[in-house]
Amino acid sequence: MKDISIIKLTLVFAVVFSFASLPGALSSNVHLPSVQLAHAATAPNVPWIPAGPAFDTLVSTIYADQNAEFTQMQAGLVDVSDWPLTPALITSLGGNNGFFVTPQIASHDYDELEFHNGNNFWGCDFSFTNSACGIDIRQGIAHLLDKNILTTTQADIAGVSLPIDNALPPSLGLPTPNPCAWDALFPQSGPACVVGAAGGLAYHLAAATAGVGPSHPTFAWTPGLGTPDFCAAADHFIHANLATGKNPTTCVLTGISGAVSAHVVNMYTRIDDPPRYQGGLSIAEAQCALFTGTFSQGCAGFVSVTQGPITGFTGFTTSPTGVNQNWNEYTAGYGSVFPFDALYFQHHGQFVSGVPSIQPPNGPCSSLAVPSFSAGNYMYICDTVGDTFGQQLEFASCVSAPGDPTPGQVTPTFANCPGTTTPSSTSAGYRAEDRAGSRAYTIPWFSPKAQYGYLSNWQGVVNHQGNGIPTFYTWLSAYSPNPAQAGTIRQGFKETTRSLNPYIASTIWDFFMIGNVYDSINAINPLSNSQLLEWMTVNSLQLDNSALGYTPPAGTVSTFRFTLRNDMYWQDGRKVTSYDVKFSYRTLKDTGSFQGSGLAPMVDVTVLSLTQFDINLNAVGPFTKLTLTGPTIIPGRYWSGTCAGAAWDNDIAAGSVPNSCMTADNAKIQPGYDPLLNGLVIGSSAWVCQSSTGVRGVGCDSKADGTQNPDIGGSYTLARYGLGHAPGSSLTDSYFHSNGALALWAWSGNNGDFTHDFINFSVVARCVGQAVTGGSTGCGHWQQGIGGDVNGAATKVDVPQIGIVSRFVGVNWVQPFAWPTTPPTGIASFPPTLHEGSATLTPASTAGCGSAYPLGGYDC
Incomplete structure (x- = not known):
């Protein structure tokens, strides 16, 4: 997706944003965390080139986790890593001239604990974040982990992470709310209780200690029996009617409701990232201690624990016919969260899998939500008040305005955009953060300050401003005069993919692969994320309805007109057209795909010619073009349910593809559909998926059965689009950005x-x-x-x-x-x-x- 992140990916699409270039006075309110550079063999500042690839082959090898990958990199078997280094590695590699360590970036990543808000926890129906007992339970759980101790003692993130209380990385610059009134049972006060408050303040009464015993927590960041935060969690659980009382010394619950054991809560904790793995175990054992008095990894009748990788988490697969209640708690991580309008995409009820039983008049989720196998809001957060704030921040007429919340205020002020009665994105964004925090939609933990490593015989490894080095621009530009494997970039992946299906993909590794094979309309400058470049297009402009030359679809208030480059070809030799764009956008939105969330304001795509099209919109805000131009463009001839193959080709030859063709093949949008096995991994971008015999769309991973998602130790192998031709010699069989x-x-x-x-x-x-x-x-x-x-x-x-x-x-x-x-x-x-x-x-x-x-x- 050319580094345009429109929603937070489960760990997970990315970006630091130069707010000074945006309208309004937001830059005056931006207070980014200070970054101290480690003493290391710092990688050179690498300019980027919007063309490539330089090398012929990209091999991405799958590892069990980042530490296994780092071990192989130190052995010289990985050229470029995909994960931030640990503090210990930053130090050790810094003295080794065989490696480069990048300067710190203010990352767009963060980790948090998430809840299935359409599920029942210990007899409390969370009611999509709206039940009082659900709010109490989530607030109580928020007291069970000391983020300040986590970020200063956990070995993988100590000193290179910041505690956070809001579901946004601090690098995005939106002022953080004053969290001291979020917890009505335990309101806080003091000089830290201001707008712009540092993370780690919310739901935190005292530093975690081991407590009175006799059982003690495993981890230093878990509050022990009888400590202030453990007891606060107990009071919240009592207030939620899970119990009638607590032990006066230990605060272990007493009089536990019989409904509790009928709804055991499962913690899915990620084994493939140590901070989240340990954080999940910490929460699980603290919950057990509340019910049993013993800090244990699971406790019969109350808490179960599932340990697994990202690919084992079942929550990403949503049901188009109901609410799939197959998880409760999940230790999530997110990358590529940019800009701060991500609050809209991750918490808005429009992005759940929309089924009648949870939509008006039967439920609180948006009537605009469509049934989906891969809904972006898989947490089922449906808060109509929060939705309003999210809508306002996304479609404001200005980013900021005089009177917006300002760091240091005890009570925030708010502002409307000049000449309007609607709030600025900053004011609305603050309210969205405040609403999410006060109801504990999720429990954000920390955001890293990332440094990456790679072998020092490489040039052109681009340190993206918010994503680090594992980006499309690195895979375009990376070059070595003396690579270990001739003509080959050896990329490490700490995870395998979940799906190469553009309609199902949700993880960062899914989109690493998809973004290398498929293109997006626009691309972000990796070193200045406020700069948006035309990529597949030669130009674009925004038009009022009166300037269109036709009557737009009902509901259209504004339109972006794009003109495609005339030299783009699919990797099967057929031309990319405006109808492929229309098909992609219509079907990604209509199926509720994970990456389709950015298309929410789209009414339709109006094709003017094979190379010119309009995207008609029902709302426009300061971030709309950024989010609108990020989804991948898919070839309609392979994915259409009604006009596939020759039918599509014939329509293109006739100059028009009917609207009836703009539906995806239902069999191909199922969670189990494998486009690699079926030979459909065919795009227009820089890298080609092809078999060892040169058949495209199939056979580009190491699995003997030809299916997607290689196992640990396996790999994907992509070939440069244009391989076999002299530079610039082929128009139809080479990347147009070569x-x-x-x-x-x-x-x-x-x-x-x-x-x-x-x-x-x-x-x-x-x-x-x-x-x-x-x-x-x-x-x-x-x-x-x-x-x-x-x-x-x-x-x-x-x-x-x-x-x-x-x-x-x-x-x-x-x-x-x-x-x-x-x-x-x-x-x-x-x-x-x-x-x-x-x-x-x-x-x-x-x-x-x-x-x-x-x-x-x-x-x-």
Whole structure:
């Protein structure tokens, strides 16, 4: 998904955001955590290049967890890691010149405890966060872990993490609420109780200690028997009618309700990440201690514990016909949470699996929710008040306004956008945070300050501003003059995938793979996440209804018009069209897919031509374009339920695909459907899934049976789209953002301004057939370089040269920026040195034009 994160992925899509570039005065209210750099062999600042891949092969090997992966990296068997280093590794690798350790980033990740709010806990129906007993239980559980001690003593995160009380990383800059009134049974006071409060304050009365015994907790961050927070948890459970009283010394519950044992609560704790694993065990044993007086990992009749990896968690699969009550508590982690409107996507009732029994008039979940096998809001949070705040923050007319909540206030003030009666995103976002915290939708634990490691023989490893190094840009740009495995990037994955199905995928590893095979409309600058680049498109604009030239669908208030590049081909050789975009967007939204949440304001897609389309919207806010352009574009011919194969091809040939074709094949959106086994992993992006015999869409993992999701020790192997062709030599069988294509664009002299490019094309056309003149000006330019030299010699301008320049008329590689003059932040200087397989493409500024390409400059 080209690093556009629209919702928080279960651990999990990512991004630090430059708020100064947004409208309003939000930057004045942004207080980011200070970051202390560790003493280490710091990786160089790596500029990014929006083209690639540089290498031919990407092998992603699956490990049991990050520590197993780190062991293999230290043995030289992993080139690039996918997980932040532990403090111990930061120190040890810092003195080893065989490794680079990246500077810290203010990560967009965080970990938390989650609840199935459509389930019953110990006889209390949580009622989708709305029952009083449910609020009490969740608040009581919030008292059972001391985040401050967790983040300073747990070995994997000590000193490189921050405690948090809100379901957003601190790096996003939204002011945190004053949490001191959240707990009505135990209100807090003091100088820390202000807007912008540090994490670890909420639901926390005293530092955790081992308590009075006789049983003591396993972990230092678990409050023991008789301690203030343990006793506060007991009082909440009593208030929730789970018990009638407590022991006056230990606070162990007495008079436990008979309904409790009829609804045993299960803790699913992730074994593949030590902080969450230990955090889950800590909560489970504290809950047992409340009921039994013994800190134990499970206790019959009260708490059960399931330990497993992310792929074993059943909550990600939701039911389109009911509420699947197959889990209670889950230790979740999230990455790629950006920007702070993630609060809207993760907590809004529109993103549950919508079934009549939980929607009005029968329940509190949004009537806009659709049935889904992979709902984004799998926690079933349906709070109409919180939904209102979320809607306001997402679709405000401004990010911030004078009078927004400001750090240091005891009582927050709120502001409307100038000239309106609606709140700014910041004011609404604060209220959404406050609502979530006061009802304990989830219990956020911590956010890391991440540093990553990779082997020091590698260049082009991009340290994304919020995601670190495991990103699409790294897999485009990574290059080594002396790799351990020729032409191959050896990427480590601490987890296997859950599904390669775009309609079912939910984890970060799912989208690592999907994002390498499928493209998204726009892409984020990895070093300045406020900068959004056209990727599949040459331009876009926002239009009022009166400017459309047609009557838009009912409910449309604004429209984004996009024009696709004309040189994009699916990996089967067919052209990418506007109808593929319409099919993708319609079906991802209609099926309630995890990644389809960002399409919530979309009314429809109106196709104007095979390369131009409109996205009609019923609401627009400051983040809309960012979230709208992130979902992956899927080939309709393979996924349509009514017009697959030749029917789709024939419709495209006729110039129009009917609306009746815009439904996904129901068999292919089922949780168990395997697109790899069925040969459908076919996209338009940089990397190709293909078998050892070259069959595309199938056979790109190590499993003998050809199914997806390799086991531990297995791997995915992707090939560069364009492998087997000289750089820039294939239009229909190469990535449109390849390094060869970039070199051709630089050679063409086009810059995306149509008037300029048309004149440029006219100049080239006048050179057709003229004698080879030599030199790098006039017609001589078009006779050499990557577009002119043939078999190592300059040649006359003819059809191939005309075709290259024509291909890039209207194309600005970094639209809406100008690479040579006003470039995006952190991009390599133009024109850059490029690598494509075994070829090195050197610009004239380095190689000169005295020799023919490829010894001479590609842009001569």
